[in-house]
Amino acid sequence: MFPHRLGLGxxxxxxxxxxxxxxTTPIAYEKVRLIxxxxxxxxxxxxxxxDGKITAVGPRGNTDVPANAERIDAGxxxxxxxxxxxxxxxxxxxxxxxSKPIQPEIRIYDSLNVRDPGFIRARAGGLTxxxxxxxxxxxxxxxxxxxxxxxxxxxxxxxxYDADGKPLGGIKMAxxxxxxxxxxxxxxxxxxxxxxxxxxIKAREYREKLRKAANDPDKMPARDLGLEALVEVLxxxxxxxxxxxxxxxxxxxxxxxxxxxxxVVLHHISEGWMVADEIAAAGAPxxxxxxxxxGGKLEASRLSFETGAILERAGxxxxxxxxDWITDSRLFFRSAALGMRAGMSRAGALRALTLAxxxxxxxxxxxxxxEIGKDADYIILDGDPFxxxxxxxxxxxxxxKVFDRTDPxxxxxxxxxxxxxxxxxxxxxxxxxxxxxE
Amino acid sequence: MNVWTMSPLFLxxxxxxxxxxxxxxxxxxxxxxxxxxxxxxxxPPIDMGVVVIHDGKIVEVGPxxxxxxxxxxxxxxxxxxTPGLVDVRATVGLTGILxxxxxxDQLERSSPIQPELRALDAYNIKDExxxxxxxxxxxxxxxxxxxxxxxxxxxxxxxxxxxxxEQSLLVSPATIACTLSSSARxxxxxxxxxxxxxxxxxxxxxIKAREYLAKRKKSDNDxxxxxxxxxxxxxxVLRGDIPLMVTANRTQDIASALRVAKEFDIxxxxxxxxxxxxxxxxxxxxKIPVLVHPLMYRSWGEYxxxxxxxxxxxxxxxxxxxMQSGYESxxxxxxxxxxxxxxxxxNGLTFEQALASIxxxxxRILGVDQRVGSLEPGKDGDVALYDGDPFEYTTHxxxxxxNGIVVSEVER
Numbered sequence: 001m002f003p004h005r006l007g008l009g010x011x012x013x014x015x016x017x018x019x020x021x022x023x024t025t026p027i028a029y030e031k032v033r034l035i036x037x038x039x040x041x042x043x044x045x046x047x048x049x050x051d052g053k054i055t056a057v058g059p060r061g062n063t064d065v066p067a068n069a070e071r072i073d074a075g076x077x078x079x080x081x082x083x084x085x086x087x088x089x090x091x092x093x094x095x096x097x098x099s100k101p102i103q104p105e106i107r108i109y110d111s112l113n114v115r116d117p118g119f120i121r122a123r124a125g126g127l128t129x130x131x132x133x134x135x136x137x138x139x140x141x142x143x144x145x146x147x148x149x150x151x152x153x154x155x156x157x158x159x160x161y162d163a164d165g166k167p168l169g170g171i172k173m174a175x176x177x178x179x180x181x182x183x184x185x186x187x188x189x190x191x192x193x194x195x196x197x198x199x200x201i202k203a204r205e206y207r208e209k210l211r212k213a214a215n216d217p218d219k220m221p222a223r224d225l226g227l228e229a230l231v232e233v234l235x236x237x238x239x240x241x242x243x244x245x246x247x248x249x250x251x252x253x254x255x256x257x258x259x260x261x262x263x264v265v266l267h268h269i270s271e272g273w274m275v276a277d278e279i280a281a282a283g284a285p286x287x288x289x290x291x292x293x294x295g296g297k298l299e300a301s302r303l304s305f306e307t308g309a310i311l312e313r314a315g316x317x318x319x320x321x322x323x324d325w326i327t328d329s330r331l332f333f334r335s336a337a338l339g340m341r342a343g344m345s346r347a348g349a350l351r352a353l354t355l356a357x358x359x360x361x362x363x364x365x366x367x368x369x370x371e372i373g374k375d376a377d378y379i380i381l382d383g384d385p386f387x388x389x390x391x392x393x394x395x396x397x398x399x400x401k402v403f404d405r406t407d408p409x410x411x412x413x414x415x416x417x418x419x420x421x422x423x424x425x426x427x428x429x430x431x432x433x434x435x436x437x438e
Numbered sequence: 439m440n441v442w443t444m445s446p447l448f449l450x451x452x453x454x455x456x457x458x459x460x461x462x463x464x465x466x467x468x469x470x471x472x473x474x475x476x477x478x479x480x481x482p483p484i485d486m487g488v489v490v491i492h493d494g495k496i497v498e499v500g501p502x503x504x505x506x507x508x509x510x511x512x513x514x515x516x517x518x519x520t521p522g523l524v525d526v527r528a529t530v531g532l533t534g535i536l537x538x539x540x541x542x543d544q545l546e547r548s549s550p551i552q553p554e555l556r557a558l559d560a561y562n563i564k565d566e567x568x569x570x571x572x573x574x575x576x577x578x579x580x581x582x583x584x585x586x587x588x589x590x591x592x593x594x595x596x597x598x599x600x601x602x603x604e605q606s607l608l609v610s611p612a613t614i615a616c617t618l619s620s621s622a623r624x625x626x627x628x629x630x631x632x633x634x635x636x637x638x639x640x641x642x643x644x645i646k647a648r649e650y651l652a653k654r655k656k657s658d659n660d661x662x663x664x665x666x667x668x669x670x671x672x673x674x675v676l677r678g679d680i681p682l683m684v685t686a687n688r689t690q691d692i693a694s695a696l697r698v699a700k701e702f703d704i705x706x707x708x709x710x711x712x713x714x715x716x717x718x719x720x721x722x723x724x725k726i727p728v729l730v731h732p733l734m735y736r737s738w739g740e741y742x743x744x745x746x747x748x749x750x751x752x753x754x755x756x757x758x759x760x761m762q763s764g765y766e767s768x769x770x771x772x773x774x775x776x777x778x779x780x781x782x783x784x785n786g787l788t789f790e791q792a793l794a795s796i797x798x799x800x801x802r803i804l805g806v807d808q809r810v811g812s813l814e815p816g817k818d819g820d821v822a823l824y825d826g827d828p829f830e831y832t833t834h835x836x837x838x839x840x841n842g843i844v845v846s847e848v849e850r
Contacts, residue, residue: 291769291770292734292770292772292773292774292777293567293570293571293769293770293771293772293773293774294535294570294771295534295535295536295537295566295567295769295770295771295772296535296536296537296768296769296770296771297536297537298536298538300769301535301536325736325738326769328734328736328737331734331781333831334831337831337832338831340831340832341831341832341833341834386831386832387830387831388780388781388783388784388829388830388831389783389784415745415746415747415785416737416743416744416745416746416747417715417743417745417747418713418716418743419743420737420742420743420744420745421737421738421741421742421743421744422737422738422742423738423739423742424738424739425736425738425739
């Protein structure tokens with residue numbers, strides 16, 4: 001009946017929480033401490049949502065509350081946007097296999113388990129949007145997906161879609177030691193870059209053939225799922241999310257991005273602090289991780305808590321990521337707080353959990369801040385976001401509650417206990433005894 | 439004994455005498471630390487407190503206003519001051535910073551039962567991760583062989599600073615490390631391949647050690663069996679000199695540990711114990727302490743039922759416990775007990791209970807509370823300095839002191 005593929009996403013997004021009702025009752029939170037991300041924090045604010053969207057946000061007295069609104073006295077609790085993780089591995093995923101080092105045809109979409117408790121754990125941490133990626137054991141391990149942590153029975157209902165109804169996502173690449181192994185994988189850094197360049201040159205030629213064919217079925221090249229994905233990368237429609245640690249590997253990524261004009265987000269960058277000015281000059285956004293000590297692999301042995309601060313001072317865009325299971329989604333605030341401990345500004349640390357991540361996923365018009373017209377993705381906290389003692393009380397996506405700490409099932413996941421965890425972790429393609437993964 | 443309780447005049451004379459007679463290095467072991475709030479862990483916190491360290495030992499603790507402080511001593515000051523932190527179960531110093539064989543000495547894979555392996559011979563006091571944990575206030579670690587073999591080796595209790603392990607050693611051996619979990623299981627027809635086999639092998643080895651002990655006791659030298667390092671080590675456990683530290687997570691493995699302890703009448707410590715919260719009554723009845731796994735471990739496999747509220751539940755059940763940094767095969771290559779206790783403080787423990795779990799309670803379990811774990815006259819001058827609540831994410835450790843020497847001052 002309705003052209004369901006085309007526009008399904010738009011319809012779902014537009015109607016948000018209530019696909020049937022045209023208008024639902026607005027909900028107005030009062031006596032709330034607002035952290036809107038865009039603009040100053042508001043000590044005594046009002047926050048109004050309706051039909052899955054934010055309809056008002058501002059200080060009490062200056063902000064109109066609709067007459068028909070259901071009013072909630074928040075009693076001084078904190079409301080801020082749902083957190084955005086630009087690099088997660090939850091969902092029981094499996095990406096590219098061991099057959100070759102470059103596999104752009106792989107969609108992580110096809111391996112997600114909607115019932116993975118990792119999704120609940122992420123909601124418990126206040127996360128609402130994730131970029132779920134395959135692992136780093138390949139030069140290119142597949143297409144990533146941007147998902148909202150909606151309660152869903154099938155993964156399609158968690159996906160985010162573009163105007164044509166296509167699922168949104170980027171592509172995962174990696175360099176450095178994780179993707180170096182026995183043939184057909186590269187054994188050196190030089191070979192790694194050469195293989196990537198060869199593939200992108202092929203993609204360019206493929207794109208040229210597509211252009212010349214101009215949709216004439218007789219002239220179209222044979223469909224190649226991998227090259228099709230890389231054409232999207234070359235066209236700037238699909239962002240490259242690039243795992244890279246060492247300072248020279250980071251420079252290699254920037255060099256390749258320049259050559260093929262692909263849009264890139266630098267991920268992890270343990271040694272990013274050494275080339276912060278170069279990163280800033282290239283305008284490459286950085287999605288970083290902090291773990292509790294340096295080391296593991298050689299290229300992460302100079303990891304620093306100060307990376308975020310140094311990049312911020314250099315003028316680079318910084319987001320944090322969980323890399324879940326490397327760090328736990330329930331402790332996402334902790335990552336940014338440790339960054340702040342090492343010199344990041346509070347505003348920068350808050351942005352690094354929200355709007356900066358949205359920008360790296362091209363979703364800044366829909367999520368990442370409390371602004372009128374954006375999705376009503378928000379969380380309620382019982383204290384300052386950067387205190388260890390603070391709890392995420394409730395998490396909302398498009399106006400719908402998806403986590404409630406007072407619900408025994410949700411609480412079990414939030415603190416752990418019998419039945420909270422899983423038998424197996426996600427398959428990231430390259431860990432042996434947990435030694436060579438992310 | 440305590441010269442600092444005597445008259446100021448005598449005190450100055452004593453100081454002068456110290457300065458005249460002390461070598462350069464010992465002079466540096468005289469230190470005064472002021473605190474806006476001083477957590478001694480031997481009584482209520484003291485506002486505007488001071489710790490005086492003389493010749494590496496604490497000689498005076500109390501309100502600054504009541505204590506005469508020698509003028510010549512080095513001085514430090516911080517908003518919050520605590521005892522140097524005590525890590526109740528680590529592998530730091532054996533697990534180097536890199537996950538490569540050359541850097542990893544925590545687990546010998548050649549045989550499942552090797553109690554003769556001494557941590558003493560493996561602890562690298564200058565490892566950069568030892569320095570790393572020290573920079574967060576950790577001054578004493580119970581470290582050694584990791585979980586992963588049925589009996590993986592010995593452990594030691596040692597300070598996190600010094601030139602040689604001997605200089606910094608408190609206890610060796612501290613325990614024999616035993617693993618009752620699937621991580622100690624082998625495949626391909628090697629033993630132990632099952633949990634049942636694991637316990638059979640452990641019991642058999644303890645029986646052998648008991649017989650060895652009986653034979654060695656014989657007065658007739660000719661009839662004494664030849665020395666056996668393996669059995670000698672286990673004899674220490676059988677005699678009750680040291681505990682068997684059993685890493686067990688699942689309830690059935692915890693139950694096995696309790697069963698073996700009862701059969702051989704040996705002391706055990708329960709290590710890791712992800713499902714301890716499901717066995718509270720049994721653990722309490724067995725009167726054994728729990729060295730709780732890092733709360734930031736990943737909740738899959740044998741840790742799938744772990745809870746951030748385990749410390750709170752152990753407290754409520756009156757089971758002695760302490761927080762550990764544990765063993766990590768991947769990253770973070772070393773965990774920091776300050777961070778782990780913070781999660782406990784945020785999940786049901788009071789601030790002081792969480793702090794006790796990485797100071798005095800850890801020291802009591804380890805049996806070194808006469809030396810470390812609290813700030814009291816006569817104890818080692820081990821102190822940690824913070825610029826705020828130590829558990830808050832944004833607080834820095836601004837100084838670590840061992841035996842009166844400032845060993846770390848980076849703002850970490």
